[in-house]
Amino acid sequence: MRKVAILIVLALGVSLGSWSTVRATNSDFALFDGTNPDNQPGSGAVCGAAAGGSQNPTFFTYHVSVSNWSDSLAVLRITFSGDGDFTRYQIPARSSFSLTGEGGSNANNSAVRFSIEGNGQLAGEASATGPKVFCISCDADSDGAGACNKIIPAGGLGSTGSNK
Secondary structure, three states, rough: OHHHHHHHHHHHHHHHHHHHHHOOEEEEEEEEEEEOOHHOOEEEEEEEOOOOOOOOOOOEEEEEEEEEEEOOOOEEEEOOOOOOEEEEEOOOOEEEEEEEEEEOOHHHOEEEEEOOOOOOOEEEEEEEEEEEEEEOOOOOOOOEEEEEEEHHOOOOOOOOOOOO
């Protein structure tokens, strides 16, 4: 009887243990520095879930925090993969901003790009948590704007036009 109880406990532990590792949460982050002229235009980061998309959604949480190091207004643009929809956030001079959002429910938000419009002097960090997440820096001294453009094209970083 005692052996049966031990076997049941072991079997339960193995089955629950393997389930928890399949659903494990990972995290990643990327730094960016728009105050460095070598990184302009195109400074920012891309975060997403590697196995996202409409057929296999992989939900994740993203975070971005930035500081505006200039004496003028700067704009942080968040562009979503797939259809290229974006939102823009005005960051007042000498201030900071942070945002948390969700992605991965379909191909149009399986990754997000955080970029700086015009010659904004923003610097900060982007991060993601969830299964199979990634973040890369678009800065010249890291992955570079080209690597980020392969995931989500920059589109209109030199402009300060209105939201879509």
